[in-house]
Structures are given as C-alpha cells and as structure tokens.
Amino acid sequence: xxxxxxxxxxxxxxxxxxxxLKNTGQAKSICGYGRDAVRLEKAKxxxxxDECSTEPKEAIINSDIVIIATPVGSYExxxxxxxxxxxxxxxxxxxxSTKRSVIDVAxxxxxxxxxxxxxxxxxxxxxxxxxxxxxGELFVNKKVxxxxxxxxxxxxxxxxQNMWEKVGSEVDFMTPESHDKLLGMTSHLPxxxxxxxxxYLISQNPSASIYAAGGFKDFSRIASGDAxxxxxxxxxxxxxxxxxxxxxxxxxxxxxEAIDNDDMEQLESMFSNAKATRDSWLD
Numbered sequence: 525x526x527x528x529x530x531x532x533x534x535x536x537x538x539x540x541x542x543x544x545l546k547n548t549g550q551a552k553s554i555c556g557y558g559r560d561a562v563r564l565e566k567a568k569x570x571x572x573x574d575e576c577s578t579e580p581k582e583a584i585i586n587s588d589i590v591i592i593a594t595p596v597g598s599y600e601x602x603x604x605x606x607x608x609x610x611x612x613x614x615x616x617x618x619x620x621s622t623k624r625s626v627i628d629v630a631x632x633x634x635x636x637x638x639x640x641x642x643x644x645x646x647x648x649x650x651x652x653x654x655x656x657x658x659x660g661e662l663f664v665n666k667k668v669x670x671x672x673x674x675x676x677x678x679x680x681x682x683x684x685q686n687m688w689e690k691v692g693s694e695v696d697f698m699t700p701e702s703h704d705k706l707l708g709m710t711s712h713l714p715x716x717x718x719x720x721x722x723x724y725l726i727s728q729n730p731s732a733s734i735y736a737a738g739g740f741k742d743f744s745r746i747a748s749g750d751a752x753x754x755x756x757x758x759x760x761x762x763x764x765x766x767x768x769x770x771x772x773x774x775x776x777x778x779x780x781e782a783i784d785n786d787d788m789e790q791l792e793s794m795f796s797n798a799k800a801t802r803d804s805w806l807d
Contacts, residue, residue, distance in 0.1 A: 526551045530587040532602055534558055534567045534576075535750075536650060536657050537619050538593030542572050543660030544691035557583035558594075567655045584609040589687070592618040597756030599626055603633040610638075617642045617684050621707060621753075623671045623700035625760035640680040643671045645703065646693060647711070651748035664692030671700045708764030712757055716769060718747040719754070 529545060531538045534556040545551045556564050556573035557580065564576035577583040584590060584606050592602055599620070610616065616638065620626050623643050630637055648666040650657055668688040672681050685695045698706070722744055725732055733740075758765055782790040 525549065526588050528553045528555060528587045528589075530555045530557055530583050530590045531573070532557045532583075532590065532592045532606070533594035533598075534564060534573065534655050535593065536653050536655070537646065537648075537662075538591070539567060539572045539655035539658040540648075540660060540662040541591065541593065541619070541646075541691070542567075543658055544663055545687075546571075547660045548690045550687065550690055555583050555587065563655070570655070570658075572655055572658055580605045581609050584614070587614060589615045589617065589683070592616070592620070595750075595753045595756040596620045596622050596625060596760045597752075600629045600633060603630060607633060612640075615640050615642065615680055615683055617644050619644060619646055621645060621711065621757050622760040623703045627673070627700060637673055637675055639675045639677045641673070642676055642680050642684045643673070643700065644684055644688065645669045645671075645707070646688070647707075648693075649749075651745050653750040653753070661692070663688070666693050668693040668695050669703055670695055670697050671703050672697060673700075704761050704764050708761055709768050712761060712765050713768040713772060715746050715749060715754055716758075716765065717772070718744050722747045 526545075529542075529551045531542055531554060534542070538556070542554050542556065545554060553574045556567055556576040557578070558564055558576075559578060561576075561578050564573075564578070567573050568576050590606065590610070592599065594602055599618075606616075618626065620643070623645070626643060627637070630641060634641075646663055646666060646668045648662050650659070650662075670681065670684060670688075688695050736744075779791075779794060781787075782794065
C-alpha cells in the first residue's frame with residue numbers, strides 16, 4: 525500500500541482518481557494540492573481526499589507518488605513549484621492529454637529529465653468538470669496510455685502501470701509522438717468539431733437548439749468540456765490538431781462535392797463505409 529499520494533488538481537480526473545485509489549485500497553492517505561482552499565476543504569468534507577493544502581512543501585513532503593492532474597498549460601508553474609520538495613524516491617506522474625509539450629516543459633524545469641517522471645494519460649472523462657462530477661469507477665475498462673522515456677527506470681514504470689491496472693484500466697504503451705498524433709485524431713479533433721458546431725449554430729440561429737433532437741445532443745455533448753483545459757490542449761498539440769483539421773476539411777469537401785453533384789452512389793458509399801466502421805468499433 526502507498527503511504528501518501530499527492531494529487532495536484534482536484535478536478536474531474538484528479539478527484540475521480542482519488543476516489544478510485546480509495547476504493548481499491550491503494551493509498552493510506554491522499555492529499556489534494558491546489559490554489560483554492562475552499563474547494564479543497566469541500567473535497568475533503570466529501571471524503572474524496574484525506575488532507576489538503578495550498579502550500580507545495582506541505583503537500584509534497586513525504587509523498588510517495590505525486591500525480592499532476594491540472595491543465596497541461598499549467599505544468600511549468602506546477603513543476604517549478606514542487607521541484608524543491610521532490611525527493612529522489614518520489615514518483616511523479618501525470619494525466620495530461622498531450623505528451624511532447626510536457627517533455628519540453630520538464631526539460632526546461634529540470635534540465636535532465638528525472639528517471640522517475642512517468643508520463644501517462646487515462647482515456648476517460650465526462651463533459652462535466654470539477655470534483656462535483658467525481659466518479660470512482662471512471663477508469664474501469666478504460667485505456668491508459670503510458671509513454672515511457674528512454675531514461676525511465678522499469679520499477680517506476682511498473683508502479684504507474686500497477687496503479688492504473690488496480691483501478692480497472694487497461695494499460696497500453698506508445699511513444700509520446702504516437703500518442704499526440706493518435707489523440708489529436710481520436711479526441712482533440714472531435715472536440716474541435718463539437719465546439720465549432722455550437723459556435724456555428726449560435727451564429728446562424730441562437731434559438732435553433734430548441735428543435736435539436738438526440739443526434740445533435742449526442743454530437744455536441746463534448747462541447748460542454750472545460751474551456752481552459754481544451755485551450756491548453758490546442759496550444760500544446762497544435763501541429764497535430766491543425767493537421768487533422770485540414771484532413772477533415774478535405775473529407776468534408778468531398779462530401780459537399782458529392783451532394784452538389786447529386787452523386788447518390790458516392791453518398792451511399794461514404795455513409796455505408798462510415799456505418800460499417802463505427803458498428804465494428806462498437807462490437
């Protein structure tokens with residue numbers, strides 16, 4: 525059992541992981557660290573965390589594992605704040621949605637990357653944010669991607685892998701580059717489409733949503749995601765996101781052309797292929 529876990533950022537992912545660690549009996553004590561003392565105390569009252577602090581020294585001291593669960597744009601400030609209090613034996617990991625930018629920031633802060641800094645990303649979430657949406661089962665049967673660095677030691681990697689597997693996740697490994705490219709397509713691009721769809725709707729007819737049915741609600745659900753988090757994801761994985769947006773624009777142009785040309789065969793083929801792909805994915 526882990527003596528003390530410090531989770532930096534008690535939002536949806538941080539609070540859900542705290543609950544999951546509690547539910548699986550992995551930690552004797554979980555400390556929440558952040559800026560807002562009132563919200564931290566509320567999370568403590570709800571038994572999401574055992575202790576809390578707005579002071580890095582108090583939060584980090586004697587922690588066996590430190591988990592960064594803040595927007596990726598905050599990582600430099602977070603790492604600089606905790607650096608003086610990290611011991612060589614302290615395992616540091618994260619839940620960030622981008623990886624190459626995190627490596628760049630860590631190099632900037634630490635110089636040489638610590639061998640016990642293990643990058644990870646749970647492919648799980650909700651459209652809601654904050655510990656009010658906390659779910660201790662959020663990671664069950666979900667993928668977690670670990671992106672080991674060349675200097676990471678095997679023991680640290682195994683500790684992070686075991687932590688996620690014990691909360692019910694399936695762990696995969698890939699390079700940071702592969703992670704950012706893949707997630708840019710499967711997660712970041714769909715969110716950009718949902719955000720742009722809602723903005724388009726507002727610009728065309730602000731009252732149109734009252735006539736929207738299930739399909740629109742399903743498609744636009746993720747537009748309720750946290751704006752700051754998605755701003756940071758865009759800025760930290762912009763090359764991949766832009767590339768995928770351009771690729772999608774080509775696909776949309778092909779669809780528009782087929783409609784304009786009354787190309788029934790092409791339209792049916794495009795829709796059938798899309799249906800078959802999604803149906804096989806659901807299976």
